[in-house]
Amino acid sequence: MAFRDAPDILTSRLRYEDSHTLERFLATGGYDGLRAAVARPADEIVEEVKTSGLRGRGGAGFATGQKWSFLPADVFPRYLVVNGDEGEPATFKDHMLIERDPHQLIEGIAIASYAIKCTKAFLYLRGEFALGHERMSRALREAYTHGALGRNVFGSGFDIDIVLHPGAGAYICGEETALLSSLEGFRGEPRIRPPFPAVKGLYQKPTVVNNVETLANMAWIVLNGGAAYAALGQGRSTGTRLLSLSGHVNRPGNYEVELAKSTFRDLFYDPALGGGIKGGREVKAFIPGGASAPWFGPDQLDCPLDLDEVQQRGSMMGSGSVVVMDETTCPVRAAWRITKFFAHESCGKCTPCREGSGWLEKVLRRIELGAGREEDLDLLLDVCDNLAPGLSWPPGQTTICVLGPSIPSPIYTSIRMFRDEYLTHVKEGGCPFS
Amino acid sequence: MARLTQENVERAREIISRYPASRSALLPLLYLAQEQDGWIDDSAMEHIGDLLDLTPAQVLGTCSFYTMFKRQPVGRHLVSVCTNIACLLNGGYELLEHAEARLGVVVDETTPDGEFTLEEVECLADCDRAPCLQVNYRFFGNVTHDDFDRLVDDLRAGRLAETVPAHGVLNREQPPPVSVRRADAPHGAGD
Numbered sequence: 001m002a003f004r005d006a007p008d009i010l011t012s013r014l015r016y017e018d019s020h021t022l023e024r025f026l027a028t029g030g031y032d033g034l035r036a037a038v039a040r041p042a043d044e045i046v047e048e049v050k051t052s053g054l055r056g057r058g059g060a061g062f063a064t065g066q067k068w069s070f071l072p073a074d075v076f077p078r079y080l081v082v083n084g085d086e087g088e089p090a091t092f093k094d095h096m097l098i099e100r101d102p103h104q105l106i107e108g109i110a111i112a113s114y115a116i117k118c119t120k121a122f123l124y125l126r127g128e129f130a131l132g133h134e135r136m137s138r139a140l141r142e143a144y145t146h147g148a149l150g151r152n153v154f155g156s157g158f159d160i161d162i163v164l165h166p167g168a169g170a171y172i173c174g175e176e177t178a179l180l181s182s183l184e185g186f187r188g189e190p191r192i193r194p195p196f197p198a199v200k201g202l203y204q205k206p207t208v209v210n211n212v213e214t215l216a217n218m219a220w221i222v223l224n225g226g227a228a229y230a231a232l233g234q235g236r237s238t239g240t241r242l243l244s245l246s247g248h249v250n251r252p253g254n255y256e257v258e259l260a261k262s263t264f265r266d267l268f269y270d271p272a273l274g275g276g277i278k279g280g281r282e283v284k285a286f287i288p289g290g291a292s293a294p295w296f297g298p299d300q301l302d303c304p305l306d307l308d309e310v311q312q313r314g315s316m317m318g319s320g321s322v323v324v325m326d327e328t329t330c331p332v333r334a335a336w337r338i339t340k341f342f343a344h345e346s347c348g349k350c351t352p353c354r355e356g357s358g359w360l361e362k363v364l365r366r367i368e369l370g371a372g373r374e375e376d377l378d379l380l381l382d383v384c385d386n387l388a389p390g391l392s393w394p395p396g397q398t399t400i401c402v403l404g405p406s407i408p409s410p411i412y413t414s415i416r417m418f419r420d421e422y423l424t425h426v427k428e429g430g431c432p433f434s
Numbered sequence: 435m436a437r438l439t440q441e442n443v444e445r446a447r448e449i450i451s452r453y454p455a456s457r458s459a460l461l462p463l464l465y466l467a468q469e470q471d472g473w474i475d476d477s478a479m480e481h482i483g484d485l486l487d488l489t490p491a492q493v494l495g496t497c498s499f500y501t502m503f504k505r506q507p508v509g510r511h512l513v514s515v516c517t518n519i520a521c522l523l524n525g526g527y528e529l530l531e532h533a534e535a536r537l538g539v540v541v542d543e544t545t546p547d548g549e550f551t552l553e554e555v556e557c558l559a560d561c562d563r564a565p566c567l568q569v570n571y572r573f574f575g576n577v578t579h580d581d582f583d584r585l586v587d588d589l590r591a592g593r594l595a596e597t598v599p600a601h602g603v604l605n606r607e608q609p610p611p612v613s614v615r616r617a618d619a620p621h622g623a624g625d
Contacts, residue, residue, distance in 0.1 A: 052625075077454075089557035090520045120454070120614070126560055127502045130571035133605040140610035150613040161612050163452050166604065168461055168500035171556065185460035185486075187499040203455055246520035246561035253562045291519060299544075321561075323519055337522050341556050359501075 005418030006232055006258035009220045009240050013101050020135050025103040031148050033219025037111045038156035044055060045115035049218075051226030053167040053238035057093075058083055058174070059290065059319045061307050068116050070198035071206045078206040080113050080121040081197075082215060083179055086235040087126060087171040089291035089341055091321035093242035093254050094212040098125065101216070102139035106162065108215035111222055113160045116208055121162050124179055127168045136164055171345035175207040175401045178347065191350045211217035213242055213320075234260035237306045243267060245325035247286070251275035263339040264288065264296070267305065268324055281326040282325040284419060289318030291338045292406035294393055314393045315409075330433035331418040332425055335410040336364035342407045353404025356387045361410060367422060370430035372415065377415055377422055384408030437481040446485050451615040456486050460496055468602040471505040501555075502571075504601075509544045509551040511589050512601045513537075513604050514568045517554055520561035529565045530554055532579045536586060547588055551601075572598045606625050 013019040013028055025031070030066045037045050041159045050065030070084060071078055082105075086094040105123075105188060113121050125132060140162060143149045165183055167173050173182045177191040180202050201207020217239065219230050230238045237259035245411040246252045253271050264286065277283060285295045288303075294315040296303070303313055310317050325334060343357035360383055366372050381391070388395035388405040395405035415422060424432050438446060446466055450459040463485065467478035479493040486493075497503045502503040504512075515533055517526040534540055537550050544551040563575020567582075574585060586593050599606060 086559050087557065089518045090561045091557075092559040092561050126559070127500075127604070128568065128571050131573070131602050134607045137607035138611055139604055141608065144611050144613075150611065159613065161614055162610070163612065164610065165458075166461060166465060168464070169502035170471060170500050182461070183458060184455065185457035187496055224490055244561065245506060246564060247523045252520075252564070287519070323523070325523060325560075329523065334522065337517065341518055344556060360510040 006240050006256075006261070007220075008256060009229075010097065010104075010216050010242055011254075011256045014096075018184070019100050020102055020139070022103060022139070022146065025101075028047065028335070029210065029223075030103055030219075031107055031146070031154075033222040034107050034110050034114075034148055035154050037114055037218075037222045039081060039156050040155055042115050042117055042244055043113065045111065045222065048221055048226040049115065052217075052221045052229035053226075053233075053236065054214065054217055055219065055236070056211055057213035057241055057320060059088060059292070059316075061154045061317070064210065064214055067198065067206055067210070068112075070196065071116060071208065071295055072199060074220070075118065075206050077118075078116065078118045079202045079208070080109065080116060080118050081176075081179065081183065081202055081207055082121060082123040082212060082375065083174060083176065083209055084123055084129075084132075085167045085174040085179060085210045086212070088319040088321060089175050089338065090246050090287070090323045091245060091290055091319040092244045092246075095126075095132065096214050096254050097212055097242075098129060099135055099404065102132075102136045102387050103143065104216050105212055106139055106143050106148065108218035109162055110143075110153065111218040112208070112210060112215055114153075115160050118208075119159045120163070121379060122163050122165050122183060122202070122252065122431065124165050124167055124173070124183055127166050130348040132276075133164070133166060140164060157264075163310075170347075171341075172347045172401070172403060175403065178401065179209065180207065187347070189347050190403075192400055233257050233307065236308055239282040244319075245324070246321070246328070248278045248326035249274035249276070249324050250278055257305060258414050260304050260309070263302050263304050264322070267322060270303070274324070277324065277326050279326075283324060284327045284329055285325050285331065285414070287323040287325075287410070289316045290321045291341060292316075292402070292409055293318050293405040294409040295417065297417050308385065311393070316393065330368070330431055331414040331421055332368045333431065333433070335414040336361065336368050338410045339364055340349065340406060342403065346403060350399035350401075350404055352387050352398045353407065356383050356404065357407050359383055360407065366412070367425050368431055370428070372422075372426045374423065375427050376426070377419065380411055384412050436467070436475045437491045438467060438470065438478065438485075442466050442470055443485070446482075448609070450485070452612045454616055456616075457488065460488070460493065460499070464493075464497055465604055466516050468503065469604065470561045470602070472510075472600065472602045473507050475505070478522065507544075508601055509549050510600055511569050511598070513550055513552050514555040514558070514570075514571075515552070516556070516560075516564070516566055518557035520557070521565040524564040526565040529567070529577055529582065532582060533567075535582060541611060550586070569594075569598050570601045571604060573575075
């Protein structure tokens with residue numbers, strides 16, 4: 001499944017219908033990585049992950065091994081919290097990993113727990129993933145019976161419990177400090193940093209928060225070595241990652257690609273990947289890394305799938321979701337819908353986000369519905385600038401978490417690219433695409 | 435009605451014991467109440483507060499933050515249609531309008547027979563099968579208008595009872611074991 005010559009690290013089992021079962025997992029090398037890990041000193045596993053160059057796959061792209069190394073020495077208990085609250089619009093990779101290969105994630109959680117010397121991990125799983133909860137519950141029970149979890153894992157003396165915890169429908173809980181608030185039984189509101197979770201996280205104890213896909217790489221890294229992982233990709237974009245491709249392509253889906261070795265054009269048009277644009281139409285714009293990311297136009301089709309390269313060009317690979325919009329797309333309607341999402345999901349803690357998201361949604365809606373004014377474009381940009389001063393990327397911070405400053409991304413980039421189409425809505429008193 | 439049954443109180447105590455601090459069990463216990471009654475009423479929240487040593491206001495404060503906790507009765511089938519970006523580009527709003535017409539309700543209403551509640555939701559993370567929807571949080575993807583009509587008929591006739599349990603039932607599996615449980619001690623202890 002991996003594009004070109006890279007190995008399938010995350011998706012090797014998905015060709016099987018029963019990929020979620022323990023039988024299939026064990027028949028395909030499952031738990032070999034955990035067995036190998038617990039036979040080595042924990043610090044060596046941390047070093048392997050550092051060597052791999054693996055960067056977090058949840059959105060921020062922070063180096064995983066480095067994140068682990070921020071835990072203060074000799075402070076216990078400490079916790080691993082797994083972020084399975086996938087909610088960034090058009091991201092659906094963790095959903096697949098949880099439902100289709102739950103044991104791979106469990107193995108990754110156990111390896112990471114061993115490496116950071118924690119004995120209790122929490123898997124915060126998005127509430128809407130009902131099948132995921134059932135598959136994961138069953139897989140956890142099987143893993144305990146198999147000796148991969150619980151006391152004395154595979155006879156090594158290492159103890160680990162994984163507690164499966166349900167989210168309940170709040171995008172903000174994918175933000176790591178909001179997730180910790182939620183896991184403690186509170187409203188999912190982010191916390192001011194510092195202190196960072198590594199120092200004071202869950203229950204004020206040292207805590208690492210890692211994304212599902214990040215941890216799904218662990219067994220491969222242990223078995224093949226961090227250097228083998230780092231040999232894939234290029235520069236600081238090492239290994240493979242899952243890209244969730246959706247929108248106006250012929251073959252939407254999750255694709256595991258080697259980073260930096262292919263481009264957005266490959267992703268959209270290669271017959272093994274997106275398979276071209278629906279109806280043979282043209283790309284009008286695309287979102288390179290989740291709803292929070294600034295949009296790209298067709299001039300960026302040849303941008304490599306490289307975290308730093310995408311950032312230098314003014315956006316991000318973020319959560320790995322790529323949305324293609326063809327020439328029939330109304331940019332105002334698309335920007336409005338994403339903004340409506342943020343207005344709904346703003347937790348309300350910080351004023352710029354709580355107030356700004358609502359006003360931006362209202363102004364965009366009136367433009368789309370034909371009641372807009374020409375000066376609304378400047379008004380939008382002004383409010384956007386209050387949320388993310390300077391309207392550049394990464395955004396200027398005005399709030400506790402990055403939700404608020406991400407709201408302007410689709411708005412200012414769509415106005416820059418499609419100002420004429422915004423003005424047509426105003427002049428014609430309605431949407432020219434409807 | 436709506437205090438937890440004795441059996442569910444036992445389940446609640448088991449859930450609480452998994453966490454180093456009891457308040458962490460609040461979301462799972464709210465799910466327990468929703469599974470029991472299909473929604474969460476004030477007396478359920480009071481009872482949960484008693485179990486966790488929280489005031490009713492503290493329970494409501496958390497409960498009201500999360501869209502999946504329903505504080506009014508909903509239909510036996512909660513139909514959640516996604517209209518976020520990937521679905522928007524692939525007919526999500528047209529599907530939602532069709533759903534309104536087919537069910538004879540607008541968003542956030544319940545059919546008079548109590549069978550269906552319709553809601554518009556944010557991205558469900560099933561975007562390669564856009565437009566998608568969930569019924570009681572079970573996925574249906576690439577939903578055409580004809581598919582929707584058939585789905586409604588099947589649900590009404592009880593033909594999907596295996597895959598779509600009643601609203602409130604999120605996880606039908608037995609809970610996984612936990613080898614180290616919290617002793618009745620201040621938080622952080624017992625770990």
